[in-house]
Amino acid sequence: MMTPQVITPQQMQQILQQQVLSPQQLQVLLQQQQALMLQQQLQEFYKKQQEQLHLQLLQQQQHAGSKQSKEQVSAQQLAFQQQLLQVQQVQQQHLLNLQRQGLLTIQPGQTSLPLHSLTQGMIPAELQQLWKEVTNAHVKEEHINSSNNGHRGLDLSSPAPPKNPLLNQHVSTNGQYMSHKREGSTLDEPSHHSHPLYGHGVCKWPGCEAVFDDFHSFLKHLNNEHALDDRSTAQCRVQMQVVQQLELQLAKDKERLQAMMTHLHVKSTEPKATPQPLNLVSNVTLSKSAPEASPPLSLPQTPTTPTAPLTPLTQTHSVITPNSLHNMGPMRRRYSEKYNMPISPDLSQNKEFYMNADVRPPFTYASLIRQAILESPEKQLTLNEIYNWFTRMFAYFRRNAATWKNAVRHNLSLHKCFVRVENVKGAVWTVDEIEFQKRRPQKISGSPALVKNIQTSLGYGPTLSAAFQASMAENNIPLYTTASIGSPTLNSLANAIREEMNGAMDHGNSNGSDSSPGRSPLPAMHHISVKEEPLDPEDHEGPLSLVTTANHSPDFDHHRDYDDDQGHDDML
């Protein structure tokens, strides 16, 4: 099969200027070129992506048999497919828009093309050849009624079947190739009643849209209305620009995708400097260690993206680069109580992440304190032990000690759910589960609006998003990767979707974790929280793990804890 060739803009110019082709030919050529380029680019693009994906897949599979990595791969695949789709959509839209625009804005007189210079040029052999190649490519083309060159053979070849469904879709939506076959045609030549500029009984000339009952009327119309004149030529030029624009756009998107892939690849192969938060309830990766997983606790649930609490769409920062924005004060952050969900699954799954990443956990102080206490063997901790738990479990709390410690004390005193008990060796704090449960009437469910917004902003349609969600759900893909994946858009989308999913399952799994063992088994109703805030003000993700990593041993010494914490209580 012949490979379609795309002629360069220069060639096109030449053709135009030399007037080597009839107007009809030009028109057809243009359309074909446009479609060809798109298709070629897409094919190429798709192929490349596929190859790279495959490569990545292989590499990752080698590295990790872990479920996590597989999920990552799936997520990446999805992301890339999204990207592909997006590119295609952009192309389509762009094309349409520009066509319209070009038609409307470009007046014959405005064109800079030296029309007058178009003399009846001779037909250079190469051009003829070129023309032949181009037309042969795929387009099933009708004999162009042009009398000039009896190129009847143009349409001989049948369109090369697009290998990629996506491409197919694209092409068909463009309406360039798939012109509906009119019933009337008895000839086996597909070319007979199809024309790149004719589809659905409508003239596809940019901005025309004239309707015809039969193909011949259309041809007549084409010859009359879209003959070679200033206007048509200008439109041709516009079309060329359209194509160029699309190329540009494609190049940009390619670049972006490339960057994404590069980024991901690097991360994926890296050891795991910064564990990413997982939060699908299903996979309990970190639960290995005994203690923390033990008591099914409930903390305010998080949206799932522990790392980067969802941010209001408008300012989605990937968790990683937040600081710059608000560097001022201490952490004036506050996660609203929406995180009223069992955090323990989340926490246990993302334990490592929180231990190493300087990210504020999306839980309230009260929830964290409760978690700390319930994790202890005796369900009671001294203030200092609570402090230690904070510093041990969260890199975030290795800074600004005065601030958060004050908050902890404040919370202990303020909430009735925390009960101080005098002990032989001093006072310890315990949790009154009943009280704790009492104080959480708030509930929030996923925010469809959020998702919607995101989709809109991304230009994804509902369908796509639905599909995306479906696949995510199906694959149980953790997209939160905020920390590692670069694309904010994807992240936000993913986050939103995840949130939504959480919302859906919300009550379903809500407790599981909460009925805390020791105390009062209350039916805990947790709620889903929705978004979170960016990071902290002063966080520089720089120093991820100061001390902690050292004691990552699965079994924590619950009492022993860290005394050294003071060490890191840094400045302030």
Add this chain to the structure above:
DNA sequence: GTTCATATAAACAGAG
């Protein structure tokens, strides 16, 4: 606009 829950800051007091 009000209420509620939370975060943060800070003053204060008692104990060691």
Add this chain to the structure above:
DNA sequence: ACTCTGTTTATATGAA
């Protein structure tokens, strides 16, 4: 005198 612990008040913010 100092630090830790604990309580309380005030203010800000966000969500319901």
